[in-house]
Amino acid sequence: xxxxxxxxxxxxxxxxxxxxxxxxxxxxxxxxxxxxxxxxxxxxxxxxxxxxxxxxxxxxxxxxxxxxxxxxxxxxxxxxxxxxxxxxxxxxxxxxxxxxxxxxxxxxxxxxxxxxxxxxxxxxxxxxxxxxxxxxxxxxxxxxxxxxxxxxxxxxxxxxxxxxxxxxxxxxxxxxxxxxxxxxxxxxxxxxxxxxxxxxxxxxxxxxx
Amino acid sequence: xxxxxxxxxxxxxxxxxxxxxxxxxxxxxxxxxxxxxxxxxxxxxxxxxxxxxxxxxxxxxxxxxxxxxxxxxxxxxxxxxxxxxxxxxxxxxxxxxxxxxxxxxxxxxxxxxxxxxxxxxxxxxxxxxxxxxxxxxxxxxxxxxxxxxxxxxxxxxxxxxxxxxxxxxxxxxxxxxxxxxxxxxxxxxxxxxxxxxxxxxxxxxxxxx
Numbered sequence: 001x002x003x004x005x006x007x008x009x010x011x012x013x014x015x016x017x018x019x020x021x022x023x024x025x026x027x028x029x030x031x032x033x034x035x036x037x038x039x040x041x042x043x044x045x046x047x048x049x050x051x052x053x054x055x056x057x058x059x060x061x062x063x064x065x066x067x068x069x070x071x072x073x074x075x076x077x078x079x080x081x082x083x084x085x086x087x088x089x090x091x092x093x094x095x096x097x098x099x100x101x102x103x104x105x106x107x108x109x110x111x112x113x114x115x116x117x118x119x120x121x122x123x124x125x126x127x128x129x130x131x132x133x134x135x136x137x138x139x140x141x142x143x144x145x146x147x148x149x150x151x152x153x154x155x156x157x158x159x160x161x162x163x164x165x166x167x168x169x170x171x172x173x174x175x176x177x178x179x180x181x182x183x184x185x186x187x188x189x190x191x192x193x194x195x196x197x198x199x200x201x202x203x204x205x206x207x208x209x
Numbered sequence: 210x211x212x213x214x215x216x217x218x219x220x221x222x223x224x225x226x227x228x229x230x231x232x233x234x235x236x237x238x239x240x241x242x243x244x245x246x247x248x249x250x251x252x253x254x255x256x257x258x259x260x261x262x263x264x265x266x267x268x269x270x271x272x273x274x275x276x277x278x279x280x281x282x283x284x285x286x287x288x289x290x291x292x293x294x295x296x297x298x299x300x301x302x303x304x305x306x307x308x309x310x311x312x313x314x315x316x317x318x319x320x321x322x323x324x325x326x327x328x329x330x331x332x333x334x335x336x337x338x339x340x341x342x343x344x345x346x347x348x349x350x351x352x353x354x355x356x357x358x359x360x361x362x363x364x365x366x367x368x369x370x371x372x373x374x375x376x377x378x379x380x381x382x383x384x385x386x387x388x389x390x391x392x393x394x395x396x397x398x399x400x401x402x403x404x405x406x407x408x409x410x411x412x413x414x415x416x417x418x
Contacts, residue, residue, distance in 0.1 A: 043296035043297070044278070044296065044297045044298050045295075045296050045297060045298065045299060046296075048298060048299070048302065069253070070279075070281065071281035072279065072280035072281040072284075072298060072303075072306065073298070075281075075306050076298060076302050076306060086254075087252035087253065087254050087255075088252070088253045088254060089253050089254065089257060089281060089282070089285060090254060090257070093257065093285045094281075097281065097284050097285060
C-alpha cells in the first residue's frame with residue numbers, strides 16, 4: 001500500500017478513553033492503517049516505553065506510526081513520522097532536524113493548509129470537520145464539510161480529515177475526496193474498538209479501495 | 210574556560226519570576242557562565258523563538274546554553290546541551306539521537322547519580338540541596354549538604370548543585386567541592402538580577418577561580 005493509501009484509516013490514542021497499547025492492538029486487528037500516539041502531559045520516559053510497544057505492533061500490522069508533537073520521541077521510538085500543530089515545532093525546522101521523518105501538519109483553515117504545504121509538510125490533518133469533545137484546545141476550529149472540501153481541492157499533498165468523525169457521518173466526509181479519516185473517540189471510545197474499526201474500514205474501503 | 214568551569218554559575222529561567230530574555234540578559238551581564246531555558250507548558254513554537262534569542266545572547270557572552278527536557282528544541286535552537294530528569298528521555302537514548310549535545314542529568318539521590326554517570330551523562334544537576342519553592346515536582350527530594358557531598362565524592366563527572374541555593378548558603382554548598390551552583394529564584398526572583406548574579410559570582414570565584 002502506498003504512503004497515501006496507508007493514511008486512509010488513521011486512529012489516534014487517548015488514554016482517557018482506553019489504554020494506548022490495548023486500544024491500538026484492537027484498532028490494528030480491526031484494520032487501522034495508521035496509528036498516532038497522542039499523550040499530552042505524561043512523562044516522556046513513559047511515552048517512549050509506550051511508543052516502542054506501538055512501534056512493534058504497527059510493524060507487525062504493516063501500519064504507519066506517528067507521534068504527536070514530540071520530534072525527539074518520534075526519533076527515539078523509530079516512528080515513521082511526527083504530527084505537528086500550529087503551536088508545535090515549525091514544519092521546516094522539524095524537516096531540517098529529521099529529514100527522514102514523515103511530517104504531518106495539523107491545520108484548521110485553508111490558509112494554514114496552504115502554508116503547511118508550502119513549508120513542505122508531507123500530509124495534512126485537517127479539521128475539525130465536526131465539533132469534537134476530544135481536544136479542548138483554543139486552536140481547534142470547526143471548518144465543516146465545506147471547509148474540508150476547499151482544502152482538499154486546493155492542496156496536492158494528502159489530506160486526512162479529523163474531528164468528530166464517526167460511523168454515521170464518515171461517508172459525507174469521504175465524499176469530499178480526502179485521503180484518510182482520523183478518529184479518536186469513534187474507535188478508542190467504542191465498547192468494542194476492534195469492531196468499531198472494522199466497520200469504519202468497510203465504509204472507507206468503498207471510497208478508498 | 211573549560212566545560213567544567215563554565216558550569217560554575219548556572220542560571221535557570223522561570224517566567225513566573227521574570228521574562229526569560231530579560232532575566233537571562235541580566236544574568237549574563239552579571240557573570241552567569243551557563244544558562245538553562247526551563248519552560249514547561251508553553252507552546253513549543255514559543256520555546257523555539259525564545260531559545261534562539263537565548264542562544265544568541267549566550268554566544269555573545271561565551272556562556273553555555275542548555276534546554277530543559279526537550280531534546281528536539283535543544284537541537285532546533287543549536288543549544289550546547291539538554292537537561293534530562295528522571296521522567297524525561299533516558300540519557301542513553303538522548304546520547305544516541307544527539308551525539309554532539311552535552312547531556313546533563315538531574316539526580317535526586319546517590320543511586321540516581323551513580324546510574325546517570327554509568328549511562329554517560331556529561332554532568333549532574335544534583336539536589337535539591339535545600340527546600341525550594343520553584344519546583345513542585347514529586348521527584349524533587351531534599352538531599353541536604355551531606356547528600357550532596359556524598360555524590361560529589363562518589364562520581365567523577367562534574368556536579369552542579371541545585372535547589373534553594375542563595376547568597377547566604379552558597380558558601381556551605383561550595384565547600385562540598387561541587388563544580389557549579391545552579392539557581393533560579395536567587396537570580397530570577399531578585400529585585401536586581403544582574404546585581405544578584407554579580408554578587409553570587411564573586412563568592413563562587415573564591416572557590417572556583
